[in-house]
Amino acid sequence: MARTRFVGDSGLTARMTLVLFLLGALFVGLIAVLMAVFGRSGGPGVAVLIGIAGLGVAWYQWYSSDKVAMKAMRAREVTPEQAPELHGMIDRLCALADMPKPRVGIADTPLPNAFATGRSPERSVVVVTTGIMGRLTAEELEGVLAHELAHVAHRDVLVMTVASSAGIVAGMLTQGAQYGALFGGRSRDNNSGLPVWIVVLAVSLVTYAISFLLLKILSRYRELSADRAGAYLTMKPQALASALQKISSGMDSVPQKDLRASQAMNAFFIAPAVKGVSLSTLTSTHPSLEQRLEQLARIQTELGRTTP
Numbered sequence: 001m002a003r004t005r006f007v008g009d010s011g012l013t014a015r016m017t018l019v020l021f022l023l024g025a026l027f028v029g030l031i032a033v034l035m036a037v038f039g040r041s042g043g044p045g046v047a048v049l050i051g052i053a054g055l056g057v058a059w060y061q062w063y064s065s066d067k068v069a070m071k072a073m074r075a076r077e078v079t080p081e082q083a084p085e086l087h088g089m090i091d092r093l094c095a096l097a098d099m100p101k102p103r104v105g106i107a108d109t110p111l112p113n114a115f116a117t118g119r120s121p122e123r124s125v126v127v128v129t130t131g132i133m134g135r136l137t138a139e140e141l142e143g144v145l146a147h148e149l150a151h152v153a154h155r156d157v158l159v160m161t162v163a164s165s166a167g168i169v170a171g172m173l174t175q176g177a178q179y180g181a182l183f184g185g186r187s188r189d190n191n192s193g194l195p196v197w198i199v200v201l202a203v204s205l206v207t208y209a210i211s212f213l214l215l216k217i218l219s220r221y222r223e224l225s226a227d228r229a230g231a232y233l234t235m236k237p238q239a240l241a242s243a244l245q246k247i248s249s250g251m252d253s254v255p256q257k258d259l260r261a262s263q264a265m266n267a268f269f270i271a272p273a274v275k276g277v278s279l280s281t282l283t284s285t286h287p288s289l290e291q292r293l294e295q296l297a298r299i300q301t302e303l304g305r306t307t308p
Helices: 008-041 043-064 065-072 084-097 140-154 156-163 165-181 196-234 237-255 256-265 289-306
Strands: 073-079 103-107 114-118 122-128
Touching: 008 156, 008 196, 043 065, 043 103, 043 156, 043 165, 065 073, 065 103, 065 122, 065 256, 084 103, 084 140, 084 196, 114 140, 114 156, 114 289, 122 140, 140 156, 140 196, 140 237, 156 196, 165 196, 196 237, 196 289, 237 289
Parallel strands: 103 122
Antiparallel strands: 073 103, 114 122
């Protein structure tokens, strides 16, 4: 975690370290199995090439995460002259947190949301939508921005991107195995054995499933951690709680086509672009609204006891 005035979170650090270790081991195991499978069919180099390709895709996603995310949301970078109030809020929060100021962007969409991304605190961007700016009060928007800046300080975008490598390789293999099925790929050593593509498909699906669940569990915790850090920074957890409630209820008024167009960004948003769906599942990218509000209420009570 970066050294800022955001409250420390040893739980987040431990979880990010554990997930990286487990997914690293999973990635190595996947490549080892593929080398064994392709080795029997005379092509162990294929497994190595697939691994390198997967790492290359993950590296590109990390290196270009800010540009890719802004392009996906059709966001534009804005100057202090174009958005003085927004820049003023981020200036104050960055000074309070003692961290570099990120670039600032606005996405023209009715979707009430915000996100932060970038490969480092010095190369990050915080984006808000016109939908969220028109719905929240200044105090509520400040709470949202503090949450997003906490993600930048925690460097969890970097961890999530690197941790996705195993899933990326598994997804590539799944597609490749389905393609191979059309040509009936088989082990050369044992014509009566299982076709190579079935083995590859099974291994890649298991790898993808484990990677998917680990990343979702980490994603939910990082949202709670950012809520915590942002609330302690502003000392106004009730403002963030109010913002989350407005954002959640605001999803119901957003056209379904806008929700669908933005769902690929759900892992980055402060709240997922969904409506009428329970988030208390293993596959959700965010904790439930109830969990988040309960945590913020506890922080509010704690701050109330310590305030003279």
